[in-house]
Amino acid sequence: MGPKKYGKKRQFSQPVLDENGKINKNSIRELQTQLNHAEKESSPALSSGESKVLAGVWIQFAGSALEAIGVTEELQALQEEGETDDEGLALERQAVSGVWLQTIGTALAAFGFSLEISPDERQQIQGRKLGIIGAWFESFGTAMEALAETKLLIDDIDEQIPF
Missing domain, CATH: 1.20.5 (Single alpha-helices involved in coiled-coils or other helix-helix interfaces)
Structure with missing residues (x-):
């Protein structure tokens, strides 16, 4: 914006x-x-669209944070069970790291948008910069997670197909 x-x-x-x-x-x-x-x-009121975007980015952050906490708990359970080989565990860690990077990016985007709707032009610019940095974190985290999950899926399929 x-x-x-x-x-x-x-x-x-x-x-x-x-x-x-x-x-x-x-x-x-x-x-x-x-x-x-x-x-x-009083300070200027937000437009209806701005209010919805603001609520949405913070809800998205809350969802990302819950996901990151959940996948971290799942990773800990896998480590305790010891059923996953070293390569599988490394891929799971990569996927979890990707989710955490997405969460950090979503938080930066939420903080950025909160600044961007400020009446202060300097804060607006800082907010836009923060939002852009957040988008890069989200993108990199999504790519990391997708690569790890793809490799895990390929490994699972290879184990199920008899030669």
């Missing part, structure tokens, strides 16, 4: 400078009034 400008454009009801180039006293009072009013305004 790109940077978004919040707030209304404010204009003075009369020229700020008079014909001699001096600041108009009415303009100073008007500016003070506008500044006082701006300080009292």
Whole structure:
């Protein structure tokens, strides 16, 4: 999502400078009034779409975190049982590492989007950067998991086919 400008454009009801180039006293009072009013305004509300995206990225992070915890528990159970060979165990570890990288990426993306919807343009840029870094983590983690799971599946199929 790109940077978004919040707030209304404010204009003075009369020229700020008079014909001699001096600041108009009415303009100073008007500016003070506008500044006082701006300080009292609450932060801008999120659009319906932004609210849904924000909720979605945090829900996605929670789901990723639960998945990572679950696959870690499964890996620990496999290690304790000792039924998996060293290569299989290494592939399982690779898959679990991939899931954790995805979780880290999802967290970065969620934090990034939270910053991106800020009215502060610097925070928006930082949020976009964080979101991009998160996307790279997610992509790399997904690739790691997919490669490991593919190799595990091929090994399982090879074991079941008699020669």
